[in-house]
Amino acid sequence: MRLYGTFNGTLVIAGLAIIFTLIAPSIFQFFTIITLTQVIGLSILALSLALVWGFGGILCFGQSAFFGIGAYAYSVAAVNIGGSTGSIFIAILAAAIFAAILGYFVFYGKVSDVYLAVITLTVSLILYSLMRRTSGPEYKIGKALLGGFNGTGSAPLNMPGDGSAMLFPMQTFYVSMAILIIAYVFTGWLVTTKFGRVCISIRENEVRTELLGYDTRLYKLCLFSISAGIAGLGGVLFCVGVTRVTPDVFSLGQSALAIIWVIVGGRMTLIGPILATFVLYFLTSSLGSQQILNANLVLGIILVIFVLIVPNGVVPTIMNWFERRRIKRYARQKERRMKLRKHRAIG
Amino acid sequence: MARREVVVETRNLSMHFGGVRAVDNVDFELREKELRCLIGPNGAGKSTFFKCLTGQLRPTSGDVVIRDIIMTGRESHEIASLGVGIKTQVPNLFDGLTAFENLWLSSRRWHGDRRANTLVKETIDRLELGEIRGSIVGSLAHGQRQMVELGMVVAAEPWLVLLDEPAAGMTDEETFKTAELVREINKTSALIVVEHDMNFIRAISDIVTLFHQGSIFMEDNMDVISADPRAREIYLGQKT
Numbered sequence: 001m002r003l004y005g006t007f008n009g010t011l012v013i014a015g016l017a018i019i020f021t022l023i024a025p026s027i028f029q030f031f032t033i034i035t036l037t038q039v040i041g042l043s044i045l046a047l048s049l050a051l052v053w054g055f056g057g058i059l060c061f062g063q064s065a066f067f068g069i070g071a072y073a074y075s076v077a078a079v080n081i082g083g084s085t086g087s088i089f090i091a092i093l094a095a096a097i098f099a100a101i102l103g104y105f106v107f108y109g110k111v112s113d114v115y116l117a118v119i120t121l122t123v124s125l126i127l128y129s130l131m132r133r134t135s136g137p138e139y140k141i142g143k144a145l146l147g148g149f150n151g152t153g154s155a156p157l158n159m160p161g162d163g164s165a166m167l168f169p170m171q172t173f174y175v176s177m178a179i180l181i182i183a184y185v186f187t188g189w190l191v192t193t194k195f196g197r198v199c200i201s202i203r204e205n206e207v208r209t210e211l212l213g214y215d216t217r218l219y220k221l222c223l224f225s226i227s228a229g230i231a232g233l234g235g236v237l238f239c240v241g242v243t244r245v246t247p248d249v250f251s252l253g254q255s256a257l258a259i260i261w262v263i264v265g266g267r268m269t270l271i272g273p274i275l276a277t278f279v280l281y282f283l284t285s286s287l288g289s290q291q292i293l294n295a296n297l298v299l300g301i302i303l304v305i306f307v308l309i310v311p312n313g314v315v316p317t318i319m320n321w322f323e324r325r326r327i328k329r330y331a332r333q334k335e336r337r338m339k340l341r342k343h344r345a346i347g
Numbered sequence: 348m349a350r351r352e353v354v355v356e357t358r359n360l361s362m363h364f365g366g367v368r369a370v371d372n373v374d375f376e377l378r379e380k381e382l383r384c385l386i387g388p389n390g391a392g393k394s395t396f397f398k399c400l401t402g403q404l405r406p407t408s409g410d411v412v413i414r415d416i417i418m419t420g421r422e423s424h425e426i427a428s429l430g431v432g433i434k435t436q437v438p439n440l441f442d443g444l445t446a447f448e449n450l451w452l453s454s455r456r457w458h459g460d461r462r463a464n465t466l467v468k469e470t471i472d473r474l475e476l477g478e479i480r481g482s483i484v485g486s487l488a489h490g491q492r493q494m495v496e497l498g499m500v501v502a503a504e505p506w507l508v509l510l511d512e513p514a515a516g517m518t519d520e521e522t523f524k525t526a527e528l529v530r531e532i533n534k535t536s537a538l539i540v541v542e543h544d545m546n547f548i549r550a551i552s553d554i555v556t557l558f559h560q561g562s563i564f565m566e567d568n569m570d571v572i573s574a575d576p577r578a579r580e581i582y583l584g585q586k587t
């Protein structure tokens with residue numbers, strides 16, 4: 001199995017995504033298009049977790065902490081600045097810087113992997129309780145009220161430089177898809193660089209990487225921050241799609257969902273978790289509209305099935321299947337050629 | 348022979364685990380381009396000493412000096428960053444990656460992209476790893492894995508090489524190949540080799556350091572050590 005795909009593969013998938021973007025408005029209902037924006041935000045969250053967990057081997061159980069920080073930072077900044085363009089960058093930076101500070105203590109303190117998962121989860125839950133207690137007029141940042149349990153409103157995207165020229169839902173969808181594609185291509189590129197390959201080597205064997213002379217703490221910290229920044233970007237699109245951000249972005253359920261998407265999609269790929277997000281989101285929301293089966297129950301069953309039967313996730317399993325067929329075909333050809341040569345030698 | 352510069356030195360190096368003195372007051376010197384084997388019975392402290400050199404263990408007291416820099420208690424990556432190639436006792440590889448990628452990661456630490464690629468290709472030819480270059484190293488046989496790890500050391504072009512039991516678990520042919528390779532590495536780098544295999548040591552050794560109960564018992568060439576009755580009693584006596 002190829003552990004990291006080629007960059008060309010990434011570009012091909014990006015091309016397919018562009019085609020999907022262009023035809024989506026003609027096959028989906030308008031309401032679905034509106035919903036898609038928040039799903040795109042969630043799929044960027046899955047992408048960021050695929051990067052840090054699948055490629056860096058860092059199991060971050062609280063990736064939604066950075067997702068939520070991005071969403072809150074955007075919402076607060078958009079009210080204060082009065083435009084979305086700068087706020088998006090503020091959101092990315094806020095998430096990345098928060099991760100850098102947290103990661104510094106975790107990685108330079110040589111906290112082991114298991115504790116890292118616990119710490120990130122705890123941080124996420126602390127933020128959850130914290131934000132729920134911010135109801136009341138005294139909790140505000142600049143002009144933006146945090147709103148406690150009910151959360152705070154998120155401004156829609158607008159044209160760069162003109163805070164009053166808001167984008168229509170269809171335009172927002174195009175922008176969101178563009179951001180998803182850029183984030184995907186960026187991560188796909190990142191894992192083929194020297195930096196990305198060293199991160200993969202850390203996942204494979206951290207001691208060995210250190211013995212080769214790489215400062216693994218620094219690499220992990222950088223990867224952790226980059227992935228947090230991407231999660232923050234996902235948070236922005238999510239809150240724009242929902243038009244509101246509530247403390248629920250920090251909840252245990254949100255963190256667990258991200259991990260389920262990555263497991264189902266395949267943690268060693270980047271596209272798998274993105275696709276899994278879309279599929280599972282629409283599956284659970286269609287289950288939510290009927291009363292026979294509980295949506296969470298179905299989600300749980302899917303997770304159990306995947307962990308037991310397809311532990312590598314959907315995309316790697318399919319890729320493996322093709323790879324095996326290719327090898328088999330190659331072996332058959334070789335055999336035939338050998339036979340032919342034998343025949344000639346005898347003849 | 349002119350005295351060459353000392354590149355690795357330990358001063359009163361000690362490593363205690365509770366009451367056990369695994370390494371006890373060791374003064375050791377390695378000069379440039381020297382090939383030194385460390386031998387000794389199990390529990391003599393060779394591997395602990397090795398781990399103190401590579402930064403995997405923090406010595407209880409004493410100092411490790413590499414090229415006049417005190418490296419005691421520094422992180423492994425800092426020691427490796429001086430240009431030291433390290434191979435640990437247990438094959439320590441990137442199991443999910445191919446042999447080529449393993450070597451590349453080692454070489455790329457020191458060289459630009461293009462130079463790293465050439466070096467890796469050269470190393471693959473030199474170590475005859477051509478057949479397994481695209482194989483996932485996790486699925487290779489033990490001897491091949493050892494070779495890949497040696498390749499990782501070579502591909503980085505280190506000036507100092509530390510090998511912990513490079514010939515362990517190898518076939519005779521592989522051991523012979525490794526010995527040849529070690530001698531070749533020695534043309535450009537200093538080496539410290541911890542080893543059990545006496546034939547291997549005879550094939551490569553210059554000066555041998557014999558460890559016993561955490562300290563250096565004697566330092567001499569292999570013939571003198573094998574002739575020494577006390578040394579035979581400590582180590583070789585157990586074998587014959």
